[in-house]
Amino acid sequence: MPHEMNFGNPISVAPLRGTQIGQAFPLVREVAPSLMFEQWIRIASPLTREDKFDRRGILAATVASGHLYGLCLYRVEPLKSPKPLVAHYLAAFGIGQQAPVARSLVAAIDSLAFRLGCEIIQTSVASSQRSVRACLEAAGHRIRQVEFSKYIGDPEDDQMPARYTDLSWLEQWRRGDDISSAAKRG
Incomplete structure (x- = not known):
């Protein structure tokens, strides 16, 4: 069902078909x-x-034309309360216009959650997807938590933000040591 137009082309949101998996990879x-x-x-x-x-x-x-402009992975977690629809990797793209695609995806997620009897929608969005975040906020979604990430990998990798993070407190905690006194000494 079309929700929006992208340069005059109606945008439809539907389940990804197996034949579209390769096309969705980029x-x-x-x-x-x-x-x-x-x-x-x-x-x-x-x-x-x-x-x-x-x-x-x-x-x-x-x-x-069949070209993909957005996607998201979702799952319902029926044993949690309130029952959530969890949407991950929400991504919207467009040549100069991401907002119509993002609005279409957000509307589809909202509709799906309602149809499935979910009580809350939990969404994670990459920081690069600003238009998606704006569309979520415009549709009434609110930030409830902020997730931080830190790359833990090859210490020789120049991309790694903190090469020498002191995690001695973690080992002390595992042993049952009083880490508050260790913090006072450090």
Whole structure:
């Protein structure tokens, strides 16, 4: 069902089909740059198979030509309270216009959550997806927590922000030492 127009092309949001997995890879790489194609296939393949309860899947935003402009992975966690629809890797792209795609995805997520009887929507968005964040906020979604990430990898990697982080407190904590007194000494 079209929600928005992108340069005159109606945007439709529907479940990603198995035949679109390869086409979706460049989109997901924008929000998960370290993801390899083989990993994406392993992640996406089960999510594109029919789930009669609609508990998990991938939503894809396309235009009439079939080109993908956005996607998100979702799952329902029925045992949590309030029952959430969790949407990850929400990404929207467009030539000069990301907002119509983002609005379409957000509207589809809201509609899906309502249809599935979810009580809350939890969404994670890459920091590069500013238009998605703006559309979420405009649709009534609010920030409830902020997630921080730190790359832990090869100490010789120039991309690593903090090469020598002191984690001695963690070892002390594991042993049961009083880390408050160690902090006072340090």
